Amino acid sequence: MNRESVLSTIRERKTPWDMVFIGGGATGVGGALDAAARGYEVLLLEQHDFGKGTSSRSTKLVHGGVRYLQQGNIPLVMEALKERGILLQNAPHLVNDLAFVVPNYSWWEAPFYGIGMKVYDLLAGKYKFGHSKHLSVEETLERIPNLKTEGLRGGVLYHDGQFDDARLLLSLVRTAAAQGASLLNYCKATSLVKDAQGFLTGLEAEDQETGELFAIDAKVIANCTGPFSDAVRRKDDPNCEMMIRPSTGVHLVFDKSFLAGETAIMVPHTTDGRVLFAIPWHDHVLVGTTDQSIETPTLEPKATAEEIDFILENAQQYLSRDPQKEDILSIFCGIRPLVGKGKDSTSKISRDHTITISQSGLVSIAGGKWTTYRNMAADLVDHLETLADFDNRPCPTAKLKLDGAPEKKDPSSAFSSYGTHAPALQDLIDSKPEYAQPLHADLPYLQGEVIWGARHDYARSVEDILARRLRALFLHARAASESAPKVAQLLAEELNQDKTWQTNQVESFQTLAKQYLPF
Template identity: 50%
Template sequence: MERASQIKKLSDKGKIWDMVVVGGGATGLGVAVDAATRGMSVACLEKTDFAKCTSSRSTKLVHGGVRYLQKGDVMLVLEALRERGRMKANAPHLVKDQAFVISNYRYWDNFLYFCGLTFYDLLSFGFGYGRSKYISAKKVMKYIPTSVEKGLKGGVVYHDGQFDDSRMAINLAQTCVENGGTVVNEATVTGILHNEAGKVAGVKFVDNTTGEEYTVKARSVVNAAGCFVDDIMHMDSPEHRKMVTPSQGVHIVLDMKFLQSDYAIMVPKTSDGRVLFAVPWHDKVVVGTTDIVRPTPEEEPRPLKEEIDFILGTAGLYMNPAPTYKDILSVFAGQRPLAAPKKEGKNTKEISRSHK
């Protein structure tokens, strides 16, 4: 999949493409694969590199949205579990089973989370990885030797999926090209073309490596720019109302000594009502994530001190020894696009994850 040959395909000024997709993250590449496998001529343009932003900065999990089950959003959980099953079937080289332990310090929580996760298993309808089960405090210590033992009343084991997010994106790009699609990175869309009737008819983009500008005519343009969706919308309509609110998620990476297990930790309720994961990843432990509204989207978001403090503080309630700043090996931050609320001031966990 040589970039030069992909760019050459886009230099044909007489060609009218069926679709141009703006954005080479998980969504844009997924749309491009869908179009290419249906026989459409499709070009996918990414301004930096594939999976550069949101799509490489996840918790590396394919989960059905356990936290949304707490909120009673069963349809969203059902949809996510179906997607998890399809990813497992379509990309078995990238998606695998990951067992989690929820450590409980109240007897009631053992019952509560076991019932909730059994319902989660039932919603999987054959797409599941394994059944949830109650385990004793002794077993919790065996599965996660670094658990805080004082006051431990038992735990629940459940299963979800783990995957390599950026490799999945690259595989989607390869699949698109194998099916006749065209994908180009380092291609910044600079304008939207319109026909005589004022309808969208393609895009202009600049090849960042040469500075050369190209015009690509198309019957349809899909805006899959993630957090930067509004930038593309404003090229089409300057008075366009804001559609997306960026929400920042931060993860810290720790040494394996803080987990010492193939099992992951799931904290079902943090001080801000979210969930926190500590997941084994390439002989290290990824711990996160946060959820903070940011005023504007950034290509290189920086973790805030309050986010790192929150992760360390919450992890310290469940890990012994408690991790400190000097134990952090690296930090990565990403921003996810959420549908902007009509009223300002909404907390990110109250903003809808559904389609709008």
């Protein structure tokens, strides 16, 4: 599937699509995959790039949610733990087991958190990743040499899942396309179309690259736009009640030296009642997160000084080398599409998902979390089937391997996240000496990966490459900014673009990258 072939399919379509999905994040793409795997004719439209919003800005964990266990939301924890196991089974190249330590500095923490993690193990059942256990002071420091030792009494070890969110989303896109779905980034659903009785019959869309307009007929439409769900719902009904309570989650990224080894830290209770993680990720350290309610979601949310200071202050309580603002390599911020009313703290709002159906037939889904995307998609497609009066078809995705999934993961491979595509990527890199050159001395990527992103992973811009095909912007914003001219040159050659396009792309990306830097 390439962009032009999808555009041609849309232009030539004479009959309504069975299902149209608006939004190219985890929920929308997951829904499109589920529907296509059931045999429906499916179209998905994304106004920007796949995963531009929330779906590329997570804590990079596929987890049951220790905090939800503390809150007593046992059904959500059990669902997430099961889905965690299914994800490891279906995408072993992108999901891995990660060991965590809860450091204990008070006498009561070892028995309290130890019992809690045993419950976590029991709830996971056959889907558990590893057994939790108590660690001595020596064992704790062997796992995490960078912990502050004063008052340390030991730790509790447990296991959870880690992933690369943007890469997993791309795998979902490719899998959905292989199942027959048509998916298009940079195409905006501009308006909804209704018949004389007020029922939805389709939508109008605009190609954001060329301005070409499309009239698209659909039997049923799903609104999967996350934090922006209410904006789409207002296109359907300007007077509808708002359902989204958006909140920001900020993460700071540091050099690997702040957390030696391959074990993460989990702090179960920060000063604001949230969980704080320090996680090894792509040879860097990711620390977060926050939970700050906001009034209006934006496409590029920016961390506040207070959020940055909060993470630094809490991290400094546990790390032997205090991270400072000047040590930050990147700051990224995502928006949770929580569903709730009132003024309760967003940290207390359930992460369960919600599906609503308007009088005109617009189906909207919001809430949830990355880990449970597959279950959310199945629930969504079940609702769409009922609304469209289709026969209910069973969901096949629990045992559907995602694109690139190998029979056995090879963690030693430099391109392990590409799964079964790694040999083809290596062939591409070997085809031209330039492609084997590093993109930047401070980044773990080669120039050939830029070409791969354009040819096979739907990349259309410098940002697509440096933020989501490669994770450079999230790992080292300054290095990513310095890489922009080379990426623009490589992309221009691949996408047949001119010098003006290159200049505009570099300027746009470097302006964006400044938002990911502390100063």
